[in-house]
Amino acid sequence: MYYSYFMEIILTKNIEGVNTPKTLLGKEKLVKIAESAQKMFIKKGFYDTSIRDICHEAGVAVGTFYIYFTDRLAVYRLLVQSYKREIKDVLRDAIIKESSRRDKERVGIKTFVKYVYENPHVYDIIWGSLSVDKKIFKDYYMSFAETYTKHLSECDEIAEFVDVETLSYVLMGITNFMGLKAMFEGEYDDAKFDKLVDVYVMDIIEKSIFLK
Amino acid sequence: MYYSYFMEIILTKNIEGVNTPKTLLGKEKLVKIAESAQKMFIKKGFYDTSIRDICHEAGVAVGTFYIYFTDRLAVYRLLVQSYKREIKDVLRDAIIKESSRRDKERVGIKTFVKYVYENPHVYDIIWGSLSVDKKIFKDYYMSFAETYTKHLSECDEIAEFVDVETLSYVLMGITNFMGLKAMFEGEYDDAKFDKLVDVYVMDIIEKSIFLK
Numbered sequence: 001m002y003y004s005y006f007m008e009i010i011l012t013k014n015i016e017g018v019n020t021p022k023t024l025l026g027k028e029k030l031v032k033i034a035e036s037a038q039k040m041f042i043k044k045g046f047y048d049t050s051i052r053d054i055c056h057e058a059g060v061a062v063g064t065f066y067i068y069f070t071d072r073l074a075v076y077r078l079l080v081q082s083y084k085r086e087i088k089d090v091l092r093d094a095i096i097k098e099s100s101r102r103d104k105e106r107v108g109i110k111t112f113v114k115y116v117y118e119n120p121h122v123y124d125i126i127w128g129s130l131s132v133d134k135k136i137f138k139d140y141y142m143s144f145a146e147t148y149t150k151h152l153s154e155c156d157e158i159a160e161f162v163d164v165e166t167l168s169y170v171l172m173g174i175t176n177f178m179g180l181k182a183m184f185e186g187e188y189d190d191a192k193f194d195k196l197v198d199v200y201v202m203d204i205i206e207k208s209i210f211l212k
Numbered sequence: 213m214y215y216s217y218f219m220e221i222i223l224t225k226n227i228e229g230v231n232t233p234k235t236l237l238g239k240e241k242l243v244k245i246a247e248s249a250q251k252m253f254i255k256k257g258f259y260d261t262s263i264r265d266i267c268h269e270a271g272v273a274v275g276t277f278y279i280y281f282t283d284r285l286a287v288y289r290l291l292v293q294s295y296k297r298e299i300k301d302v303l304r305d306a307i308i309k310e311s312s313r314r315d316k317e318r319v320g321i322k323t324f325v326k327y328v329y330e331n332p333h334v335y336d337i338i339w340g341s342l343s344v345d346k347k348i349f350k351d352y353y354m355s356f357a358e359t360y361t362k363h364l365s366e367c368d369e370i371a372e373f374v375d376v377e378t379l380s381y382v383l384m385g386i387t388n389f390m391g392l393k394a395m396f397e398g399e400y401d402d403a404k405f406d407k408l409v410d411v412y413v414m415d416i417i418e419k420s421i422f423l424k
Contacts, residue, residue, distance in 0.1 A: 045343055047259030102422040124342060131257055131340040142396055157423050166393070166412040167421065173389030177381040184354055200378035208418050209379065210314040211369050 005082040006031040013081055017074025019067065030068040033058045034082075037075040042121045046076060046132050073133055080129055080136050083122060084144065090115055101157035105205075109175045110197040116179035117188055123179070145169055174201060217294040218243045225293055229286025231279065242280040245270045246294075249287040254333045258288060258344050285345055292341055292348050295334060296356065302327055313369035317417075321387045322409040328391035329400055335391070357381055386413060 010020045010030060021027055036058035040049040051072060055062045069075050094111035095104040116122050129136040148168035152158055158167070178201060182188050188196075222232045222242060233239055248270035252261040263284060267274045281287050306323035307316040328334050341348040360380035364370055370379070390413060394400050400408075 045259075047257075047343075100422075100424060102424070105422075127339050128343040130336060131259070131343055138396055141392060145393075159419065159421050159423055161415050161419065162421050163412040163415075166390075166408065167416055169389040169393045170386050170413065170416050173385035173387070174382050175385070177385030177388070178378075180353060181357075181378070181381045184350055196378065200375040201382065203373050203375075204379055204382050206420050206422065207371065207373065209371050209374050210312075210317075210418065211371055212312060212314070 003031055003035065005086050006034045006078065009078060009081045009085055015074065015077050015081060017070035018078055019069070021068065026068075029060065029064065033060060033065060033068060034075055034078055037072070038079055038125075041076070041079070042124060045124075046072065046128060076129065076132055077136060079125055080140055083125060084140060087112070087115065087122075088147070101152075101155045102202075102206075105171065106197060106202055109171070109178065109201060110193055112175045113178045113182055113197060114193055116176075117182045117193075120183050123183075141172070144172065148172065174205075215243055215247065217298050218246045218290065221290060221293045221297060227286065227289050227293060229282035230290055231281070233280065238280075241272065241276065245272060245277060245280060246287055246290055249284070250291055250337075253288070253291070254336060257336075258284065258340060288337075288341065288344055289348060291337055292352055295337060296352060299324070299327065299334075300359070313364075313367045314414075314418075317383065318409060318414055321383070321390065321413060322405055324387045325390045325394055325409060326405055328388075329394045329405075332395050335395075353384070356384065360384065386417070 007027065009015070010018065010027065018030075021030060033054060037049070037054045040053050040057055043049075044053070049072070051065050052062060054072075054075070055065050069078075091108050091111055095108050098104045098107050126137070126140060129140065145165065145168045148171070149165045152162075152164040152167055158164060178196060182193070182196065219239065221227070222230065222239065230242075233242060245266060249261070249266045252265050252269055255261075256265070261284070263277050264274060266284075266287070267277050281290075303320050303323055307320050310316045310319050338349070338352060341352065357377065357380045360383070361377045364374075364376040364379055370376060390408060394405070394408070
Protein backbone atom coordinates (compact mmCIF):
# COMPACT_ATOMS: atom_id res chain seq x y z
CA MET A 1 0.00 0.00 0.00
CA TYR A 2 1.37 3.34 -1.02
CA TYR A 3 1.71 6.30 1.30
CA SER A 4 -0.54 8.31 -1.02
CA TYR A 5 -3.50 5.94 -0.57
CA PHE A 6 -3.50 6.29 3.18
CA MET A 7 -3.31 10.05 2.73
CA GLU A 8 -6.12 10.08 0.18
CA ILE A 9 -8.39 8.01 2.41
CA ILE A 10 -7.87 10.09 5.55
CA LEU A 11 -8.52 13.25 3.53
CA THR A 12 -11.67 12.00 1.82
CA LYS A 13 -13.29 9.46 4.16
CA ASN A 14 -14.55 9.59 7.69
CA ILE A 15 -13.34 6.37 9.28
CA GLU A 16 -14.63 5.23 12.65
CA GLY A 17 -11.93 5.59 15.30
CA VAL A 18 -9.59 7.63 13.09
CA ASN A 19 -9.00 11.23 14.09
CA THR A 20 -7.47 13.15 11.17
CA PRO A 21 -5.34 16.05 12.38
CA LYS A 22 -5.49 19.46 10.73
CA THR A 23 -1.74 20.01 10.24
CA LEU A 24 0.31 18.39 7.51
CA LEU A 25 2.83 17.21 10.09
CA GLY A 26 0.04 15.46 12.02
CA LYS A 27 -1.30 13.82 8.86
CA GLU A 28 2.16 12.59 7.98
CA LYS A 29 2.61 11.12 11.44
CA LEU A 30 -0.77 9.36 11.20
CA VAL A 31 0.19 7.82 7.84
CA LYS A 32 3.56 6.77 9.23
CA ILE A 33 1.77 4.89 12.02
CA ALA A 34 -0.63 3.29 9.50
CA GLU A 35 2.29 2.14 7.33
CA SER A 36 4.02 0.64 10.35
CA ALA A 37 0.82 -1.08 11.45
CA GLN A 38 0.41 -2.57 7.98
CA LYS A 39 3.98 -3.88 8.06
CA MET A 40 3.48 -5.46 11.51
CA PHE A 41 0.02 -6.91 10.73
CA ILE A 42 1.46 -8.61 7.64
CA LYS A 43 4.52 -9.83 9.54
CA LYS A 44 2.94 -10.98 12.82
CA GLY A 45 -0.80 -10.90 12.18
CA PHE A 46 -3.36 -8.56 13.71
CA TYR A 47 -3.70 -10.47 16.97
CA ASP A 48 -0.02 -10.78 17.74
CA THR A 49 0.70 -7.12 16.98
CA SER A 50 0.43 -4.75 19.92
CA ILE A 51 0.09 -0.98 19.76
CA ARG A 52 3.54 -0.94 21.35
CA ASP A 53 4.92 -2.96 18.37
CA ILE A 54 3.37 -0.51 15.92
CA CYS A 55 4.76 2.52 17.74
CA HIS A 56 8.20 0.94 18.03
CA GLU A 57 8.20 0.30 14.26
CA ALA A 58 6.99 3.85 13.57
CA GLY A 59 9.44 5.40 16.01
CA VAL A 60 6.72 7.27 17.93
CA ALA A 61 5.58 7.22 21.56
CA VAL A 62 2.55 5.07 22.44
CA GLY A 63 0.70 8.24 23.46
CA THR A 64 1.06 9.54 19.89
CA PHE A 65 -0.87 6.53 18.56
CA TYR A 66 -3.91 7.51 20.63
CA ILE A 67 -3.94 11.03 19.21
CA TYR A 68 -4.89 9.56 15.82
CA PHE A 69 -6.51 6.19 16.51
CA THR A 70 -8.84 4.89 19.21
CA ASP A 71 -7.45 1.34 18.89
CA ARG A 72 -5.86 -1.23 16.53
CA LEU A 73 -9.23 -1.80 14.88
CA ALA A 74 -9.33 1.82 13.69
CA VAL A 75 -5.98 1.35 11.91
CA TYR A 76 -7.30 -1.88 10.42
CA ARG A 77 -10.34 -0.06 9.03
CA LEU A 78 -8.06 2.53 7.45
CA LEU A 79 -5.94 -0.24 5.93
CA VAL A 80 -8.91 -2.03 4.36
CA GLN A 81 -10.33 1.25 2.98
CA SER A 82 -6.94 2.09 1.50
CA TYR A 83 -6.64 -1.31 -0.16
CA LYS A 84 -10.15 -0.96 -1.55
CA ARG A 85 -9.21 2.37 -3.09
CA GLU A 86 -5.94 0.99 -4.46
CA ILE A 87 -7.63 -2.08 -5.97
CA LYS A 88 -10.34 0.05 -7.58
CA ASP A 89 -7.69 2.37 -9.03
CA VAL A 90 -5.55 -0.47 -10.33
CA LEU A 91 -8.61 -2.03 -11.99
CA ARG A 92 -9.92 1.24 -13.42
CA ASP A 93 -6.55 2.14 -14.92
CA ALA A 94 -6.29 -1.31 -16.50
CA ILE A 95 -9.76 -1.54 -18.04
CA ILE A 96 -10.04 2.05 -19.25
CA LYS A 97 -8.14 1.15 -22.42
CA GLU A 98 -10.61 -1.61 -23.32
CA SER A 99 -13.69 -0.78 -25.33
CA SER A 100 -16.00 -3.79 -24.96
CA ARG A 101 -17.46 -4.97 -21.65
CA ARG A 102 -16.17 -8.46 -22.43
CA ASP A 103 -12.61 -7.13 -22.64
CA LYS A 104 -13.06 -4.92 -19.60
CA GLU A 105 -14.03 -8.01 -17.59
CA ARG A 106 -11.23 -10.12 -19.05
CA VAL A 107 -8.59 -7.48 -18.33
CA GLY A 108 -10.14 -6.70 -14.92
CA ILE A 109 -9.97 -10.35 -13.85
CA LYS A 110 -6.38 -10.69 -15.08
CA THR A 111 -5.28 -7.45 -13.43
CA PHE A 112 -6.75 -8.48 -10.09
CA VAL A 113 -5.21 -11.96 -10.26
CA LYS A 114 -1.79 -10.46 -11.03
CA TYR A 115 -2.23 -7.85 -8.30
CA VAL A 116 -2.98 -10.40 -5.56
CA TYR A 117 -0.26 -12.70 -6.90
CA GLU A 118 2.22 -9.88 -6.35
CA ASN A 119 0.54 -8.74 -3.10
CA PRO A 120 -0.65 -11.98 -1.49
CA HIS A 121 -1.04 -10.27 1.91
CA VAL A 122 -4.15 -8.57 0.45
CA TYR A 123 -6.02 -11.79 1.26
CA ASP A 124 -4.61 -11.70 4.81
CA ILE A 125 -5.85 -8.16 5.32
CA ILE A 126 -9.25 -8.38 3.59
CA TRP A 127 -10.29 -11.98 4.32
CA GLY A 128 -8.52 -11.67 7.66
CA SER A 129 -11.02 -8.93 8.54
CA LEU A 130 -13.55 -11.77 9.00
CA SER A 131 -11.81 -12.74 12.23
CA VAL A 132 -10.94 -9.15 13.20
CA ASP A 133 -14.35 -7.51 12.70
CA LYS A 134 -17.07 -9.04 10.51
CA LYS A 135 -18.54 -5.62 9.79
CA ILE A 136 -15.35 -4.55 7.98
CA PHE A 137 -15.51 -7.68 5.82
CA LYS A 138 -19.19 -7.29 5.02
CA ASP A 139 -18.90 -3.56 4.25
CA TYR A 140 -15.93 -4.21 1.98
CA TYR A 141 -17.70 -6.76 -0.22
CA MET A 142 -21.14 -5.16 -0.17
CA SER A 143 -19.70 -1.83 -1.25
CA PHE A 144 -17.53 -3.50 -3.91
CA ALA A 145 -20.56 -5.43 -5.21
CA GLU A 146 -22.64 -2.26 -5.30
CA THR A 147 -20.14 -0.39 -7.48
CA TYR A 148 -19.61 -3.44 -9.69
CA THR A 149 -23.37 -3.93 -10.13
CA LYS A 150 -23.75 -0.27 -11.07
CA HIS A 151 -21.09 -0.57 -13.79
CA LEU A 152 -22.60 -3.77 -15.15
CA SER A 153 -26.10 -2.23 -15.19
CA GLU A 154 -24.99 0.89 -17.02
CA CYS A 155 -23.37 -0.87 -19.95
CA ASP A 156 -25.55 -2.15 -22.77
CA GLU A 157 -23.51 -5.25 -23.50
CA ILE A 158 -24.83 -7.64 -20.87
CA ALA A 159 -27.59 -10.02 -21.94
CA GLU A 160 -31.12 -9.17 -20.79
CA PHE A 161 -31.57 -12.36 -18.74
CA VAL A 162 -28.60 -11.65 -16.45
CA ASP A 163 -29.22 -10.62 -12.85
CA VAL A 164 -26.37 -8.12 -12.65
CA GLU A 165 -26.11 -8.18 -8.87
CA THR A 166 -25.63 -11.96 -8.90
CA LEU A 167 -23.18 -11.50 -11.78
CA SER A 168 -21.10 -9.08 -9.71
CA TYR A 169 -20.71 -11.72 -6.96
CA VAL A 170 -20.06 -14.48 -9.54
CA LEU A 171 -17.27 -12.42 -11.10
CA MET A 172 -15.79 -11.47 -7.71
CA GLY A 173 -15.87 -15.15 -6.73
CA ILE A 174 -14.18 -16.28 -9.92
CA THR A 175 -11.56 -13.54 -9.68
CA ASN A 176 -10.72 -14.18 -6.04
CA PHE A 177 -10.42 -17.93 -6.58
CA MET A 178 -8.25 -17.48 -9.68
CA GLY A 179 -6.01 -15.40 -7.41
CA LEU A 180 -5.89 -18.26 -4.91
CA LYS A 181 -5.13 -20.78 -7.68
CA ALA A 182 -2.19 -18.73 -8.95
CA MET A 183 -0.95 -18.09 -5.40
CA PHE A 184 -1.10 -21.80 -4.49
CA GLU A 185 0.58 -22.97 -7.68
CA GLY A 186 3.21 -20.23 -7.94
CA GLU A 187 5.64 -19.79 -10.87
CA TYR A 188 3.23 -17.70 -12.93
CA ASP A 189 4.52 -15.50 -15.74
CA ASP A 190 2.61 -13.34 -18.24
CA ALA A 191 1.99 -16.23 -20.61
CA LYS A 192 0.50 -18.33 -17.81
CA PHE A 193 -1.74 -15.48 -16.60
CA ASP A 194 -2.89 -14.94 -20.21
CA LYS A 195 -3.74 -18.59 -20.69
CA LEU A 196 -5.55 -18.83 -17.34
CA VAL A 197 -7.75 -15.78 -17.91
CA ASP A 198 -7.96 -15.13 -21.68
CA VAL A 199 -8.54 -18.78 -22.52
CA TYR A 200 -9.64 -20.93 -19.56
CA VAL A 201 -11.73 -18.44 -17.60
CA MET A 202 -13.25 -16.65 -20.59
CA ASP A 203 -14.16 -19.95 -22.24
CA ILE A 204 -15.96 -21.04 -19.09
CA ILE A 205 -17.74 -17.67 -18.77
CA GLU A 206 -18.72 -17.37 -22.41
CA LYS A 207 -19.49 -20.86 -23.58
CA SER A 208 -21.78 -23.57 -22.34
CA ILE A 209 -19.63 -25.94 -20.29
CA PHE A 210 -22.17 -28.77 -20.15
CA LEU A 211 -22.67 -31.09 -23.12
CA LYS A 212 -26.15 -32.11 -21.98
CA MET B 213 -20.00 -29.90 13.57
CA TYR B 214 -21.28 -33.21 14.83
CA TYR B 215 -19.52 -35.35 17.39
CA SER B 216 -19.32 -38.16 14.85
CA TYR B 217 -17.24 -36.12 12.41
CA PHE B 218 -14.55 -35.41 14.96
CA MET B 219 -14.53 -39.08 15.85
CA GLU B 220 -14.36 -40.17 12.21
CA ILE B 221 -11.46 -37.85 11.50
CA ILE B 222 -9.35 -38.88 14.50
CA LEU B 223 -9.94 -42.53 13.61
CA THR B 224 -9.08 -42.21 9.92
CA LYS B 225 -6.63 -39.33 9.62
CA ASN B 226 -3.24 -38.61 11.04
CA ILE B 227 -3.35 -34.96 12.04
CA GLU B 228 -0.21 -33.09 13.01
CA GLY B 229 -0.20 -32.36 16.74
CA VAL B 230 -3.15 -34.64 17.53
CA ASN B 231 -2.43 -37.71 19.60
CA THR B 232 -5.33 -40.16 19.30
CA PRO B 233 -5.61 -42.35 22.41
CA LYS B 234 -6.25 -46.10 22.20
CA THR B 235 -9.16 -46.30 24.66
CA LEU B 236 -12.73 -45.29 23.86
CA LEU B 237 -12.80 -43.15 27.00
CA GLY B 238 -9.72 -41.27 25.81
CA LYS B 239 -11.19 -40.77 22.34
CA GLU B 240 -14.38 -39.40 23.84
CA LYS B 241 -12.43 -36.99 26.01
CA LEU B 242 -10.45 -35.78 22.98
CA VAL B 243 -13.66 -35.15 21.04
CA LYS B 244 -15.20 -33.35 24.02
CA ILE B 245 -12.19 -30.99 24.05
CA ALA B 246 -12.48 -30.47 20.27
CA GLU B 247 -16.17 -29.63 20.59
CA SER B 248 -15.46 -27.14 23.36
CA ALA B 249 -12.64 -25.57 21.34
CA GLN B 250 -14.98 -25.19 18.37
CA LYS B 251 -17.57 -23.49 20.56
CA MET B 252 -15.01 -21.08 22.01
CA PHE B 253 -13.29 -20.33 18.67
CA ILE B 254 -16.67 -19.40 17.18
CA LYS B 255 -17.63 -17.34 20.24
CA LYS B 256 -14.35 -15.52 20.95
CA GLY B 257 -12.17 -16.20 17.92
CA PHE B 258 -9.02 -18.30 17.78
CA TYR B 259 -6.71 -15.61 19.12
CA ASP B 260 -8.79 -14.67 22.13
CA THR B 261 -9.39 -18.28 23.16
CA SER B 262 -6.86 -19.74 25.57
CA ILE B 263 -6.27 -23.42 26.28
CA ARG B 264 -7.59 -22.60 29.76
CA ASP B 265 -10.88 -21.35 28.21
CA ILE B 266 -11.21 -24.56 26.20
CA CYS B 267 -10.56 -26.77 29.22
CA HIS B 268 -12.95 -24.77 31.39
CA GLU B 269 -15.68 -25.22 28.75
CA ALA B 270 -14.89 -28.94 28.44
CA GLY B 271 -14.69 -29.44 32.19
CA VAL B 272 -11.22 -31.00 32.08
CA ALA B 273 -7.88 -30.07 33.62
CA VAL B 274 -5.39 -28.14 31.47
CA GLY B 275 -2.99 -31.08 31.71
CA THR B 276 -5.59 -33.28 29.99
CA PHE B 277 -5.53 -31.01 26.93
CA TYR B 278 -1.84 -31.73 26.41
CA ILE B 279 -2.38 -35.48 26.44
CA TYR B 280 -4.28 -35.14 23.16
CA PHE B 281 -3.07 -31.93 21.51
CA THR B 282 0.32 -30.22 21.26
CA ASP B 283 -1.33 -26.76 21.04
CA ARG B 284 -4.41 -24.79 19.91
CA LEU B 285 -3.26 -25.12 16.30
CA ALA B 286 -3.60 -28.90 16.46
CA VAL B 287 -7.27 -28.56 17.54
CA TYR B 288 -7.78 -26.05 14.72
CA ARG B 289 -6.39 -28.54 12.19
CA LEU B 290 -8.80 -31.19 13.49
CA LEU B 291 -11.68 -28.70 13.21
CA VAL B 292 -10.91 -27.79 9.58
CA GLN B 293 -10.51 -31.47 8.62
CA SER B 294 -13.83 -32.28 10.28
CA TYR B 295 -15.60 -29.46 8.43
CA LYS B 296 -14.08 -30.59 5.16
CA ARG B 297 -15.44 -34.09 5.75
CA GLU B 298 -18.86 -32.77 6.76
CA ILE B 299 -19.08 -30.47 3.71
CA LYS B 300 -18.06 -33.28 1.37
CA ASP B 301 -20.68 -35.59 2.93
CA VAL B 302 -23.43 -32.97 2.77
CA LEU B 303 -22.63 -32.31 -0.90
CA ARG B 304 -22.34 -35.98 -1.83
CA ASP B 305 -25.64 -36.86 -0.19
CA ALA B 306 -27.35 -33.99 -2.02
CA ILE B 307 -26.01 -34.61 -5.52
CA ILE B 308 -26.25 -38.41 -5.49
CA LYS B 309 -29.92 -38.19 -6.49
CA GLU B 310 -29.15 -36.12 -9.60
CA SER B 311 -28.30 -37.85 -12.84
CA SER B 312 -26.78 -35.16 -15.07
CA ARG B 313 -23.57 -33.28 -14.25
CA ARG B 314 -25.44 -30.04 -14.82
CA ASP B 315 -27.93 -30.91 -12.09
CA LYS B 316 -25.22 -32.23 -9.80
CA GLU B 317 -23.48 -28.84 -10.04
CA ARG B 318 -26.72 -26.92 -9.63
CA VAL B 319 -27.74 -28.90 -6.56
CA GLY B 320 -24.17 -28.88 -5.20
CA ILE B 321 -23.97 -25.07 -5.40
CA LYS B 322 -27.39 -24.66 -3.77
CA THR B 323 -26.63 -27.17 -1.03
CA PHE B 324 -23.36 -25.42 -0.16
CA VAL B 325 -24.98 -21.98 -0.16
CA LYS B 326 -27.74 -23.21 2.15
CA TYR B 327 -25.21 -24.99 4.37
CA VAL B 328 -23.06 -21.88 4.91
CA TYR B 329 -26.18 -19.74 5.30
CA GLU B 330 -27.19 -21.97 8.19
CA ASN B 331 -23.60 -22.34 9.46
CA PRO B 332 -22.01 -18.95 8.78
CA HIS B 333 -19.15 -19.69 11.20
CA VAL B 334 -17.79 -22.09 8.55
CA TYR B 335 -16.29 -19.01 6.86
CA ASP B 336 -14.78 -17.95 10.19
CA ILE B 337 -13.12 -21.32 10.65
CA ILE B 338 -11.98 -22.00 7.07
CA TRP B 339 -11.16 -18.49 5.80
CA GLY B 340 -10.03 -17.65 9.32
CA SER B 341 -7.32 -20.30 8.90
CA LEU B 342 -5.58 -17.77 6.63
CA SER B 343 -4.63 -15.74 9.69
CA VAL B 344 -4.13 -18.79 11.94
CA ASP B 345 -1.92 -20.90 9.67
CA LYS B 346 -1.71 -20.37 5.90
CA LYS B 347 -0.79 -24.01 5.35
CA ILE B 348 -4.17 -25.15 6.70
CA PHE B 349 -5.95 -22.77 4.31
CA LYS B 350 -3.88 -23.82 1.30
CA ASP B 351 -4.20 -27.55 2.05
CA TYR B 352 -7.95 -27.20 2.46
CA TYR B 353 -8.56 -25.60 -0.92
CA MET B 354 -5.92 -27.53 -2.87
CA SER B 355 -7.29 -30.82 -1.63
CA PHE B 356 -10.88 -29.71 -2.30
CA ALA B 357 -9.90 -28.60 -5.83
CA GLU B 358 -8.12 -31.89 -6.45
CA THR B 359 -11.19 -34.00 -5.61
CA TYR B 360 -13.48 -31.64 -7.52
CA THR B 361 -11.21 -31.74 -10.59
CA LYS B 362 -11.17 -35.55 -10.45
CA HIS B 363 -14.99 -35.71 -10.44
CA LEU B 364 -15.27 -33.21 -13.29
CA SER B 365 -12.65 -35.11 -15.33
CA GLU B 366 -14.33 -38.46 -14.89
CA CYS B 367 -17.75 -37.42 -16.14
CA ASP B 368 -18.35 -37.24 -19.90
CA GLU B 369 -20.67 -34.24 -19.79
CA ILE B 370 -18.18 -31.39 -19.68
CA ALA B 371 -17.27 -29.77 -22.98
CA GLU B 372 -13.91 -30.67 -24.48
CA PHE B 373 -12.53 -27.10 -24.35
CA VAL B 374 -12.90 -26.79 -20.56
CA ASP B 375 -9.81 -26.83 -18.35
CA VAL B 376 -11.38 -28.81 -15.52
CA GLU B 377 -8.90 -27.67 -12.87
CA THR B 378 -9.72 -24.03 -13.64
CA LEU B 379 -13.41 -24.98 -13.65
CA SER B 380 -13.12 -26.45 -10.16
CA TYR B 381 -11.77 -23.13 -8.83
CA VAL B 382 -14.37 -21.15 -10.83
CA LEU B 383 -17.18 -23.20 -9.30
CA MET B 384 -15.71 -22.99 -5.79
CA GLY B 385 -15.41 -19.21 -6.24
CA ILE B 386 -18.98 -18.83 -7.45
CA THR B 387 -20.32 -21.07 -4.69
CA ASN B 388 -18.42 -19.33 -1.90
CA PHE B 389 -19.45 -15.88 -3.09
CA MET B 390 -23.10 -16.90 -3.46
CA GLY B 391 -22.83 -18.00 0.18
CA LEU B 392 -21.49 -14.56 1.09
CA LYS B 393 -24.27 -12.84 -0.89
CA ALA B 394 -26.98 -14.80 0.93
CA MET B 395 -25.28 -14.26 4.30
CA PHE B 396 -24.96 -10.50 3.75
CA GLU B 397 -28.53 -10.07 2.52
CA GLY B 398 -30.24 -12.43 4.97
CA GLU B 399 -33.93 -13.40 4.88
CA TYR B 400 -33.46 -16.24 2.43
CA ASP B 401 -36.07 -18.97 2.10
CA ASP B 402 -36.22 -21.95 -0.27
CA ALA B 403 -37.82 -19.93 -3.06
CA LYS B 404 -35.05 -17.33 -2.86
CA PHE B 405 -32.29 -19.98 -2.86
CA ASP B 406 -33.96 -21.63 -5.87
CA LYS B 407 -34.14 -18.39 -7.80
CA LEU B 408 -30.55 -17.45 -6.96
CA VAL B 409 -29.03 -20.77 -8.01
CA ASP B 410 -31.46 -22.47 -10.45
CA VAL B 411 -32.08 -19.29 -12.42
CA TYR B 412 -29.49 -16.56 -11.86
CA VAL B 413 -26.33 -18.63 -11.34
CA MET B 414 -27.18 -21.35 -13.87
CA ASP B 415 -28.10 -18.77 -16.52
CA ILE B 416 -24.73 -17.07 -16.03
CA ILE B 417 -22.87 -20.40 -16.13
CA GLU B 418 -24.71 -21.83 -19.12
CA LYS B 419 -25.40 -18.91 -21.40
CA SER B 420 -23.25 -16.25 -22.96
CA ILE B 421 -23.60 -13.18 -20.77
CA PHE B 422 -22.06 -10.75 -23.25
CA LEU B 423 -24.07 -9.42 -26.20
CA LYS B 424 -20.96 -8.55 -28.19
